[in-house]
Amino acid sequence: xNVSQQIEARAAASERNMADAIRFLAMDAVxxxxxxxxxxxxxxxxxxxxxxxxxxxxxxSLPDWPDRDRFVLSAGHGxxxxxxxxxxxxxxDMPMAELSAFRQLGSKTAGHPEYGHALGxxxxxxxxxxxxxxxxxxxxxxxxxxxRFSSSLCNHFTYVVAGDGCLQEGIGHEAIDLAGHLKxxxxxxxxxxxxxxxxxxxxxxxSMDQLARFRAAGWDAQRVDGHDPEAVAKAxxxxxxxxxxxxxxxxTRIGKGAASMEGSHKTHGAALGDKEIAATREKLAWPxxxxxxxxEIKSAWQRVAVRGRMARExxxxxxxxxxxxxxxxxxxxRQLGDDLAPLLAKFRAAHRKRASxxxxxxxxxxxxxxxxxxxxxxxxxxxxxxxxxLTMTSxxxxxxxxxxxxxxxxxGIREHGMAAxxxxxxxxxGFIPYGGTFLAFSDxxxxxxxxxxxxxxxxxxxxxxxxxxxxxxxxxxxxxEHLAMLRATPNLNVFRPADIIETAECWEIALGEKKxxxxxxxxxxxxxxxxxxxxxxxxxxxxxxxxxxxRGARDVTLLATGSEVExxxxxxxxxxxxxxxxxxxxxxxxxxxxxxxDVSYQRQVLGDAxxxxxxxxxxxxWDRWMGPDGAFVGMVGFxxxxxxxxxYRHFGITADHIIAEALRLVRKEFRDARxxxxxxxMRAGEAVIASSREV
Ligand SMILES: Cc1ncc(C[n+]2csc(CCOP(=O)(O)OP(=O)(O)O)c2C)c(N)n1
Ligand SMILES: [Mg+2]
Numbered sequence: 001x002n003v004s005q006q007i008e009a010r011a012a013a014s015e016r017n018m019a020d021a022i023r024f025l026a027m028d029a030v031x032x033x034x035x036x037x038x039x040x041x042x043x044x045x046x047x048x049x050x051x052x053x054x055x056x057x058x059x060x061s062l063p064d065w066p067d068r069d070r071f072v073l074s075a076g077h078g079x080x081x082x083x084x085x086x087x088x089x090x091x092x093d094m095p096m097a098e099l100s101a102f103r104q105l106g107s108k109t110a111g112h113p114e115y116g117h118a119l120g121x122x123x124x125x126x127x128x129x130x131x132x133x134x135x136x137x138x139x140x141x142x143x144x145x146x147x148r149f150s151s152s153l154c155n156h157f158t159y160v161v162a163g164d165g166c167l168q169e170g171i172g173h174e175a176i177d178l179a180g181h182l183k184x185x186x187x188x189x190x191x192x193x194x195x196x197x198x199x200x201x202x203x204x205x206x207s208m209d210q211l212a213r214f215r216a217a218g219w220d221a222q223r224v225d226g227h228d229p230e231a232v233a234k235a236x237x238x239x240x241x242x243x244x245x246x247x248x249x250x251x252t253r254i255g256k257g258a259a260s261m262e263g264s265h266k267t268h269g270a271a272l273g274d275k276e277i278a279a280t281r282e283k284l285a286w287p288x289x290x291x292x293x294x295x296e297i298k299s300a301w302q303r304v305a306v307r308g309r310m311a312r313e314x315x316x317x318x319x320x321x322x323x324x325x326x327x328x329x330x331x332x333x334r335q336l337g338d339d340l341a342p343l344l345a346k347f348r349a350a351h352r353k354r355a356s357x358x359x360x361x362x363x364x365x366x367x368x369x370x371x372x373x374x375x376x377x378x379x380x381x382x383x384x385x386x387x388x389x390l391t392m393t394s395x396x397x398x399x400x401x402x403x404x405x406x407x408x409x410x411x412g413i414r415e416h417g418m419a420a421x422x423x424x425x426x427x428x429x430g431f432i433p434y435g436g437t438f439l440a441f442s443d444x445x446x447x448x449x450x451x452x453x454x455x456x457x458x459x460x461x462x463x464x465x466x467x468x469x470x471x472x473x474x475x476x477x478x479x480x481e482h483l484a485m486l487r488a489t490p491n492l493n494v495f496r497p498a499d500i501i502e503t504a505e506c507w508e509i510a511l512g513e514k515k516x517x518x519x520x521x522x523x524x525x526x527x528x529x530x531x532x533x534x535x536x537x538x539x540x541x542x543x544x545x546x547x548x549x550x551r552g553a554r555d556v557t558l559l560a561t562g563s564e565v566e567x568x569x570x571x572x573x574x575x576x577x578x579x580x581x582x583x584x585x586x587x588x589x590x591x592x593x594x595x596x597x598d599v600s601y602q603r604q605v606l607g608d609a610x611x612x613x614x615x616x617x618x619x620x621x622w623d624r625w626m627g628p629d630g631a632f633v634g635m636v637g638f639x640x641x642x643x644x645x646x647x648y649r650h651f652g653i654t655a656d657h658i659i660a661e662a663l664r665l666v667r668k669e670f671r672d673a674r675x676x677x678x679x680x681x682m683r684a685g686e687a688v689i690a691s692s693r694e695v
Contacts, residue, residue: 014300015053015229019045020284021088021293021301023257026080027280028290029102029109031271036103036111039254039267040078043226044161044192047250050232051159051190052085052304059308060091063120066332066429067315068308069156070122070138074131075163075192076112077269083109086120088293088301093119100291115427115455123427124455127447129169132189133417134451135160136175137424137433139187139245140399140409144379145430147404149328152318157240160189164197167210171447174417179245180218181412183401187245188236193226194254196265214247226250259283331377331430334458336511340374344508345536351500355529360562361464361522363503365390368434371507372396372407375432378511379425381409382436382462383418383445388524389436389464415441419448419461426457432511434460438470439479439521442486449517453492456515466496466521467616468651469563474641484620486519487591495590496521496615497540498547498565501531502589505540509593523563525644530565530587539587543594544605548572550582554609556662557584559625564614564634564653571614571658579659581666584609588625610665616653631661 022045030036057069073082080102086094093108098118101107108118112126122138125131138158145154166172179187191210195202211221220242224231232250239246255267259279272280281287288294319325330337347370351363358366372378372395380396382389397406411418415437422433442449442463452459468478486494493516495506503522510518530547531539539545544559548569556575560568565587572583586605588594594602611630613622619632626632633653640647648654664670 015046015049017297018053018088018300019049020257020286021297022049022081022084023284024281024286024288025084025087025099025291025293027272027277029080029083029099031274031277032100032290033103034271036080036271037077037269038080038272039196039269040075040163040192041081041084042258042267043194043252043254043256044078044081044190044250045256046229047190047226047232047252048081048085048161050229051236052089053300054233055236056159056304057156057308057311058120059312060086060089060120060305061309062312063091065312065315067154067156068312070135070158070428072122072131072135072138072158072160073113073125074135074160074166075128076125076131078161078163079109079111079113081161082113082121083118085301086118088298089305090302091119096291123423124451127451128163128165129171129175130420130447130451132160132162132166133171133175133420133448134424134427135187136179136184136417137421137426138428139179139184139424140182140404140421141425141428141431142186143184143404144399144407145331145428148331149324150322153315153322153324153328157186157188160187161192162189163192164194164202164206167191168206171416171420174414175420176214176217176219178412178414178417178421180214181401182399183218183243184245185243188239189245189247191247191249192252193223193249194252196254196263196268198265198268200265211247211249218244219247220244221247221249223249223251226252227256257284334377334429334432336375336377340371340511341508343370343374344504348501348504349536351504351529352531352534356500357526357528358500359523359526360497360499360503361388361390361524363497363500364462364507364520364522365393366500367504367507369393371511376407377430377432379407379409379431379433380435381411381418381422381433383411383415383441384413385437385464386410388438389462391434391436391462409435411435415444416448419445419452419459422459423448423452423455423457426452426459427455432458432460434462436462436464438465438477439463439482440465440477442479442482442519446485449486449492450489452517453489456491457517458513458515459517460510461517461519462522463519464522465524467523467563468635468639468647468653469616469644470524471644471647472641475638478639479617480635480638481618481620483521483615483617487621491516493518493590493592494521495519495540496562497589498560498562498587499527499530501529502540502587505538506589508538509541509590521562525563527563527566530569540589541593542597542601543590543592544586544588546584546605547587548585550584551576552582554584554607555581555666556609557586557607557611558614558658559586559588559611560614561588562615564616567648567653567655568614568658571655571662574655575659575662579663581662583662591621612658612661612665614653614658616648616651629665631665633657633661
């Protein structure tokens with residue numbers, strides 16, 4: 001053996017011990033919890049040890065240092081892999097006690113890695129495919145930061161460990177395609193190519209030539225023996241050099257090292273059992289008790305942290321010497337600047353005076369023109385509906401392969417990929433992403449929207465064509481149940497502004513959120529300016545407010561959102577003029593904001609009179625605001641294809657209908673009448689059948 005071979009052999013021996021430390025921590029933690037997934041951490045321990053030992057740049061003493069490499073465990077079920085490593089390299093919140101409390105209430109070691117729950121977890125994973133798609137957003141943000149500042153301030157890799165599941169999921173495909181197109185050369189995916197998933201061999205469900213697929217999408221793709229450290233290291237070196245994103249297919253055996261179960265799908269998601277673990281201790285010559293790692297192996301791991309700290313300190317020196325330091329820190333700190341609020345107030349005042357009648361999607365674009373002019377933090381995009389979502393402004397030049405100076409992403413027809421990429425951009429830091437599609441297709445983005453909310457990311461979804469008001473495209477495109485689904489999602493603001501003033505207000509609120517994503521549900525059709533009061537106050541910030549008060553005591557209160565507020569106002573005017581009934585109109589652009597107002601404000605807004613809720617969507621959730629004696633005017637089934645005006649009439653979302661309901665609720669002689677047009681009189685099927693016949 002020559003000297004370099006000797007060094008290599010020593011490194012390999014030490015890396016094998018380092019990898020075995022992961023294996024036993026994973027086996028023992030899962031055994032103690034009697035829950036979890038040992039097979040994946042054991043199978044990928046060798047490859048990931050090489051990645052951390054020789055390449056990765058992270059500093060456990062400052063886990064959110066902006067120029068760190070990002071490590072994404074897309075195969076989140078293998079969470080013990082990342083917890084073991086975090087323990088071994090010395091993250092302050094990951095002492096051995098946390099590993100032995102794996103998956104227990106209050107521990108840092110949640111079942112799947114959760115962003116914000118333990119230090120250094122870059123993104124929440126577990127829903128397969130989300131990690132790889134989120135990582136695409138991180139890699140986009142890295143390139144965008146590097147284009148704005150020099151590579152001396154921003155120069156890091158995004159590493160992903162993905163399993164067969166991540167590559168089978170549809171979202172994975174969207175992400176791979178987008179990353180290849182954009183030539184995200186600093187995105188490196190290590191695929192745990194173990195040919196096993198829960199049901200057994202992947203032969204059961206796929207014949208895909210993954211390397212060919214990745215290459216076809218514009219990636220560099222290599223296959224290595226995932227248990228050969230030198231082969232893995234060489235592949236990572238090549239991945240660093242290539243101008244494309246890289247796939248490294250690591251051929252592995254699930255549960256590698258296990259005495260008798262290595263290679264079996266039975267190691268995927270269950271404790272191996274005391275007997276198997278004892279036999280594995282023998283086989284791997286690991287005489288140590290559970291939850292103990294010999295000091296020499298621990299110190300080998302801790303060299304990773306030392307290397308990371310040195311890199312971070314060198315970066316800090318460069319930042320201190322940089323003329324861009326202030327701008328860099330403002331960007332990373334996502335400081336919007338002081339200009340925005342007065343500019344938006346001016347915008348609202350001008351449009352109040354002008355009584356601008358525009359679709360709220362257009363109002364959104366007009367507001368964005370102000371926002372994007374005042375801050376460089378916003379990054380727009382759309383899933384191929386730019387001209388419909390109106391997400392582009394004069395400031396937003398598109399980014400493209402090799403050109404990351406712009407601030408607009410043509411995400412392609414990839415709603416789920418877009419939403420996950422926006423999560424990644426937000427997680428990376430330095431930007432506030434917003435992206436558009438039709439509200440009905442929020443279903444396609446749902447998995448990632450849920451993670452925006454769970455992670456508490458300031459991502460903004462611009463979801464236009466928000467009701468039957470979109471008209472002729474028909475029920476496939478007309479959302480009915482979507483608002484209820486989004487409102488049911490914890491920590492998600494769902495805004496449905498009624499006019500240009502509310503739209504600008506809702507944008508302002510959304511941008512001010514640090515830990516809550518926002519949905520802006522916007523109309524295709526033009527809506528009149530409804531605000532009647534002067535003043536700068538952002539009334540939407542309270543979630544609901546009295547837009548039109550009754551003269552004297554209220555007989556009835558009309559609650560409405562978005563495009564139906566106009567109809568409620570018209571009904572209130574006519575109730576007064578034709579029936580001498582006094583109706584207040586409450587605009588409710590954001591339930592979530594209203595929910596957290598004090599009770600006295602809520603009471604004052606909702607009033608004591610009977611309430612009628614009006615929304616061109618399903619009823620679910622509205623009963624809470626209507627109270628037991630209220631009525632609902634909205635949709636009871638799917639929509640239909642026709643001009644919007646015809647649909648509103650057909651489905652009874654009209655002032656006439658509101659007036660009839662008001663009479664029923666207010667006048668004794670009408671009290672026994674049946675509710676009109678909704679629920680009891682028109683079932684979903686009837687509505688749809690009727691619509692296709694009559695309209
Ligand atoms: C979206 C989603 N669907 C299903 C699951 C449940 N699930 C967890 S792991 C897994 C199998 C994954 O196979 P693979 O990625 O090959 O992991 P391995 O068994 O090799 O560890 C499944 C179906 C999930 N976590 N996410
Ligand atoms: Mg697998």
